[in-house]
Amino acid sequence: MKNNRISKAYSIWGQFSDSEMNFFSNIKDIVNSNLKGPNFEIHITLTGPLLKYTSKTIQILKKISLETKSFRLNIQNYNLSNEKYTALYVKIKKSNKLIDLRKNLESKLKIRLSDYNPHISLYYGTEKKQKKIKVIKHLPKLPKKTILKKICLVDYDETIDKWKILKRFTLV
Numbered sequence: 001m002k003n004n005r006i007s008k009a010y011s012i013w014g015q016f017s018d019s020e021m022n023f024f025s026n027i028k029d030i031v032n033s034n035l036k037g038p039n040f041e042i043h044i045t046l047t048g049p050l051l052k053y054t055s056k057t058i059q060i061l062k063k064i065s066l067e068t069k070s071f072r073l074n075i076q077n078y079n080l081s082n083e084k085y086t087a088l089y090v091k092i093k094k095s096n097k098l099i100d101l102r103k104n105l106e107s108k109l110k111i112r113l114s115d116y117n118p119h120i121s122l123y124y125g126t127e128k129k130q131k132k133i134k135v136i137k138h139l140p141k142l143p144k145k146t147i148l149k150k151i152c153l154v155d156y157d158e159t160i161d162k163w164k165i166l167k168r169f170t171l172v
Helices: 018-035 055-067 096-109 129-136
Strands: 008-015 044-050 071-080 088-092 119-123 145-148 150-157 162-170
Touching: 008 096, 008 162, 018 088, 018 119, 018 129, 018 145, 044 096, 044 119, 055 096, 055 150, 055 162, 071 096, 071 129, 088 129
Parallel strands: none
Antiparallel strands: 008 044, 008 150, 071 088, 071 145, 088 119, 150 162
């Protein structure tokens, strides 16, 4: 069954330390030099879509960031799918802290709960499976973990493949 995606809305992303952001961005650059996907900042989607945002949304995100300590995400492996926005990614293990943060965001922002496949996207697109497998073989070994350091409010328009971080909040 295919998801009905909303192509223009807002999303809540998580991001990592500067060095980890650079590490994953370098991998994404390698992938995109071969597969030619659209440009976006490295992230883990925490939840969405949010159809609109107000100053109250900003206050909620700020409050959550001040109540949430940075925490470890366990990295599993490179993975791929036939879906455009999970075409090639780094699989993240579901953890209680990650699920709790997601539930807290969804509850306070009144976002409907949905299935969750935590991951760090490296490529958005429709390239053939064999080509993606070939690219994965040349990627560096992944670390065992990364640390979630920030939550971000993101404006996106998938009809033109544009994602813009509007606000970042550092976790305590």
